[in-house]
Amino acid sequence: MKWYFPYCDSATLMIIFAFLKCKVTEIAKRNTASDYSENHITVVICTHNRCALLIKALASLFSAEIPSNCSIEILVLANACSDNTVEILYSLNKYMHRMKFRWAIEEKIGKSNAQNHALTLINEVIVAYFDDYQHVE
DSSP, X not given: OOEEESSOOHHHHHHHHHHHHHHHHHHHHHXXXXXXXXXXXXXXXXXXXXXXXXXXXXXXXXXXXXXXXXXXXXXXXXXXXXXXXXXXXXXHTTTXXXXXXXXXEEOSOSHHHHHHHHHHTOOOSEEEEOOTTOOOO
C-alpha cells in the first residue's frame, strides 16, 4: 500500500513526521523489524525556473526535525528549467549527508509531467509532494 499526499503543506508534512514517530515507537514495542520499511517517506519537489525558492525550501527540509529510525528522501524534479537549477542541484549532491537526496530532469514542461515522472522513480510507501515555495517550520 502506498500513501500519496498530492499537495503537502508544511503542517501536513509535520503531521506525517509525527505519525511516523508514533509508528516507530509502536514497532519498537512489538520488536518487529520487518515493519520498518513503512517508515520511509519520499518528499517530491517539482520546480520550474525557481532556483532561489527551491534553495530555501530545501534548506527548510534539511533542517526539519526527523523522527528517529525514519528514512527521508528528497527527490527534486527540474521541470524544463532554463535557469541554473540543474547546476545548483548537481552541486548539492556533494553536501547531502543527513537525508537521501536525488534529482532528475523532466524535459516536457508541466507540473503534472514532472509529478508523473517522479512516481516512476519512487519505491517508498509514503510520498509527499512539496512545492518549491514552501517551508517547514
